Amino acid sequence: GAVVSQHPSRVICKSGTSVKIECRSLDFQATTMFWYRQFPKKSLMLMATSNEGSKATYEQGVEKDKFLINHASLTLSTLTVTSAHPEDSSFYICSARDRERSYNSPLHFGNGTRLTVT
Amino acid sequence: DQQVKQNSPSLSVQEGRISILNCDYTNSMFDYFLWYKKYPAEGPTFLISISSIKDKNEDGRFTVFLNKSAKHLSLHIVPSQPGDSAVYFCAAIGAGGTSYGKLTFGQGTILTVHP
Numbered sequence: 001g002a003v004v005s006q007h008p009s010r011v012i013c014k015s016g017t018s019v020k021i022e023c024r025s026l027d028f029q030a031t032t033m034f035w036y037r038q039f040p041k042k043s044l045m046l047m048a049t050s051n052e053g054s055k056a057t058y059e060q061g062v063e064k065d066k067f068l069i070n071h072a073s074l075t076l077s078t079l080t081v082t083s084a085h086p087e088d089s090s091f092y093i094c095s096a097r098d099r100e101r102s103y104n105s106p107l108h109f110g111n112g113t114r115l116t117v118t
Numbered sequence: 119d120q121q122v123k124q125n126s127p128s129l130s131v132q133e134g135r136i137s138i139l140n141c142d143y144t145n146s147m148f149d150y151f152l153w154y155k156k157y158p159a160e161g162p163t164f165l166i167s168i169s170s171i172k173d174k175n176e177d178g179r180f181t182v183f184l185n186k187s188a189k190h191l192s193l194h195i196v197p198s199q200p201g202d203s204a205v206y207f208c209a210a211i212g213a214g215g216t217s218y219g220k221l222t223f224g225q226g227t228i229l230t231v232h233p
Contacts, residue, residue, distance in 0.1 A: 004161070006161070009159075032219065034220065034221070036223075042225065043207070043223045043224060043225045043226060044162070044207065044223045045223075046220060046221070046222070049220065091159075093161050093162075095161070095221070097219070103211070103213075103218060103219040104149065104150035104169075104211045104213070104219070106152055106164040106167060107164075107221050108164070109154075109161030109162050109163070110161050111159075111160050111161045112159065112160065112161050114159065
């Protein structure tokens with residue numbers, strides 16, 4: 001149980017274009033999803049918290065106009081990287097917490113999206 | 119400001135021996151600690167956790183120890199197996215403030231278990 005599906009797993013796009021990444025909780029509902037970014041040989045850095053039916057909250061230093069987050073339902077959150085540039089190339093991972101579980105229950109992670117901007 | 123730190127980037131262990139991965143934290147609002155295992159190009163997989171009101175939690179070959187006064191935790195894997203080779207992340211969840219409900223990760227430790 002507690003499966004999170006992330007799509008696509010890999011995407012290559014040209015500089016200036018936008019890319020949408022989907023994150024779905026398959027067998028549970030999630031009022032909160034989290035988007036992380038991992039740089040090579042670095043930790044997973046929290047970018048933003050996606051809240052169902054309301055605006056996302058962004059961590060300090062993350063451009064909200066650059067990384068658009070939409071959490072339209074209890075099972076789907078999307079991250080859109082707008083006007084992508086080579087420095088946006090990274091590994092993006094989403095995670096979700098079962099709404100039936102407490103605030104400190106483990107997050108379940110998708111398998112990540114490798115974004116390469118050429 | 120790295121609130122969760124794993125100071126050992128890598129660890130190499132012989133199969134059958136004990137692997138000890140260490141983690142330190144600074145934020146007193148953290149009240150729950152977790153270990154995740156990660157393979158390249160995959161998302162992290164939850165391994166084991168511990169509440170701040172405990173000092174030990176055991177699950178099969180995995181044991182997590184928490185020293186709250188020292189703000190230090192460790193993951194013991196015994197006996198280590200080659201399949202345990204992966205990157206291990208320590209993470210913490212806050213009980214309040216800006217860290218409430220969020221996972222803050224350490225930098226990760228690459229564990230290699232040699233046959």
